[in-house]
Amino acid sequence: xxxxxxxxRDVRAFEAFAREQCRRRMELTALACVFISSFAWVIxxxxxxxxxxxxxxxxxxxxxxVVSVVAWLVFRYLPLARRHPTVFAFSFxxxxxxxxxxxxxxxxxxxxxxxxxxxxxxxLPIALPLRLPARVTMTLLGPAAFGTAYFARFPQYxxxxxxxxxxxxxxxxxxxSILMGHAVYKLVRExxxxxxxxxxxxxxxEAHAARLQREVEERTEAVQHxxxxxxxxxxxxxxxxRALHDDLGQLIVGVRMELDTLERTxxxxxxxxxxxxxxxxxxxxxxxxxxxGFISRLREPPTVDDLEESLEELVAPLRARSGxxxxxxxxxxxxxxxxxxxxxxxxxxxxxxxxxxxHAEPTRIRIAxxxxxxALLAEVEDDGRGFDVEASRVGLGLKGLRxxxxxxxxxxxxxxxxxxxxxxxxxxxxxxxxxxx
Numbered sequence: 001x002x003x004x005x006x007x008x009r010d011v012r013a014f015e016a017f018a019r020e021q022c023r024r025r026m027e028l029t030a031l032a033c034v035f036i037s038s039f040a041w042v043i044x045x046x047x048x049x050x051x052x053x054x055x056x057x058x059x060x061x062x063x064x065x066v067v068s069v070v071a072w073l074v075f076r077y078l079p080l081a082r083r084h085p086t087v088f089a090f091s092f093x094x095x096x097x098x099x100x101x102x103x104x105x106x107x108x109x110x111x112x113x114x115x116x117x118x119x120x121x122x123x124l125p126i127a128l129p130l131r132l133p134a135r136v137t138m139t140l141l142g143p144a145a146f147g148t149a150y151f152a153r154f155p156q157y158x159x160x161x162x163x164x165x166x167x168x169x170x171x172x173x174x175x176x177s178i179l180m181g182h183a184v185y186k187l188v189r190e191x192x193x194x195x196x197x198x199x200x201x202x203x204x205x206e207a208h209a210a211r212l213q214r215e216v217e218e219r220t221e222a223v224q225h226x227x228x229x230x231x232x233x234x235x236x237x238x239x240x241x242r243a244l245h246d247d248l249g250q251l252i253v254g255v256r257m258e259l260d261t262l263e264r265t266x267x268x269x270x271x272x273x274x275x276x277x278x279x280x281x282x283x284x285x286x287x288x289x290x291x292x293g294f295i296s297r298l299r300e301p302p303t304v305d306d307l308e309e310s311l312e313e314l315v316a317p318l319r320a321r322s323g324x325x326x327x328x329x330x331x332x333x334x335x336x337x338x339x340x341x342x343x344x345x346x347x348x349x350x351x352x353x354x355x356x357x358x359h360a361e362p363t364r365i366r367i368a369x370x371x372x373x374x375a376l377l378a379e380v381e382d383d384g385r386g387f388d389v390e391a392s393r394v395g396l397g398l399k400g401l402r403x404x405x406x407x408x409x410x411x412x413x414x415x416x417x418x419x420x421x422x423x424x425x426x427x428x429x430x431x432x433x434x435x436x437x
Contacts, residue, residue, distance in 0.1 A: 010193055010196050013192075014192050018129040019082070020085075022086060022129055026075050027076050029092075033064065033096065034065055034072060037062075040061050044058070044061065045058065068096075097149075098145050115166070118170070122170065122177040123177045123180075126177060129185055136178055139178050252288045307369055311369075312328065325364045326366075329366070329367065329369070330368075330370075332369065341376065341427060344378070344427070348378045348425045352382075353380065354397070360421060362384030363383055364383050365380065365382045368381075375428060376429050380423045382421055398423075404425075409428050410426050410428060413426065
């Protein structure tokens with residue numbers, strides 16, 4: 001949704017909010033007038049009993065109470081008053097001031113204290129959330145209705161020599177009331193818009209938190225799946241090691257025994273022109289050592305305590321068999337990686353070399369383990385055939401490396417193109433150091 005559409009929705013929401021607030025405040029005003037006029041009517045009958053002022057109060061306060069009850073019912077229950085509360089507010093305000101003017105006029109002229117009620121009429125609409133045109137109308141309506149009813153019913157009061165005084169005072173009060181009311185309206189509107197922005201931001205944060213939660217759950221499931229696969233691989237390795245030991249190991253023992261028997265038999269013959277058996281014994285012993293080494297590595301993977309030495313043990317056979325130029329560089333600048341970090345670096349080199357020889361047909365491979373500022377980098381570059389990283393499916397080996405990097409607070413980067421492929425693991429140095437006394 002665009003910013004313009006969002007603003008339009010906020011404006012419509014505020015207009016609905018302002019109408020409801022206007023209705024509720026006029027409802028409360030009408031209810032307050034019911035209690036005030038009823039209380040004044042009762043007190044007047046006690047205090048002004050037998051006084052000439054008793055008659056006006058007896059009638060007009062009762063009329064005011066009835067009008068206020070009707071207004072309260074209208075604002076509370078009439079659906080039309082909910083849709084157009086401003087129109088009904090004008091009507092109630094005009095009726096209220098007209099009744100007040102007739103009541104005050106019967107009690108005294110401009111010399112009496114009751115006339116000063118006209119000065120409180122302009123500030124009354126300040127609390128209502130009205131637009132500027134409606135506010136001007138509401139503010140002018142009170143004094144206009146009061147003055148019209150007052151001087152129409154009692155025209156002799158217009159000849160008072162001090163008639164200009166209330167006019168001057170009202171001319172000063174009305175603009176101030178309008179400006180103050182409009183300032184309150186703008187403040188309420190800005191607070192409403194601010195609350196709407198907070199609601200949207202909170203909704204965005206909640207949606208973002210939900211996405212993060214889903215991502216965490218997905219990654220947790222992926223880690224659990226990888227852990228299950230690793231456990232399965234461990235079981236498979238143990239099964240293969242057991243099979244090698246039980247089957248191939250026994251066969252080698254049997255071959256060795258047969259060779260010993262054959263050698264003793266040939267030793268007793270008169271002629272020694274038969275083929276030499278020493279070479280065959282050497283081959284069998286070499287085969288036996290190789291099988292035992294395989295079994296040992298399957299049951300207990302090699303440690304990577306010394307990265308440089310472990311890399312050389314890994315690279316040397318590949319360099320000798322393939323003829324590929326493999327360069328290694330270990331430059332950690334005194335950093336001592338933790339066991340998990342050393343394992344992750346070693347596995348990255350192992351996986352990258354395996355992929356390079358399987359798919360890339362390189363002529364040169366460069367391996368670098370180094371410290372770069374606040375990060376430790378394990379990097380393998382080859383000049384073989386590249387591939388489309390986005391289109392290719394990532395295998396389990398690279399997935400496992402990516403999970404290792406995340407577990408250590410790092411990232412795995414895979415770059416490939418016509419010039420070759422680069423696999424890089426970037427780990428935070430501070431979080432992957434080994435604490436040594």
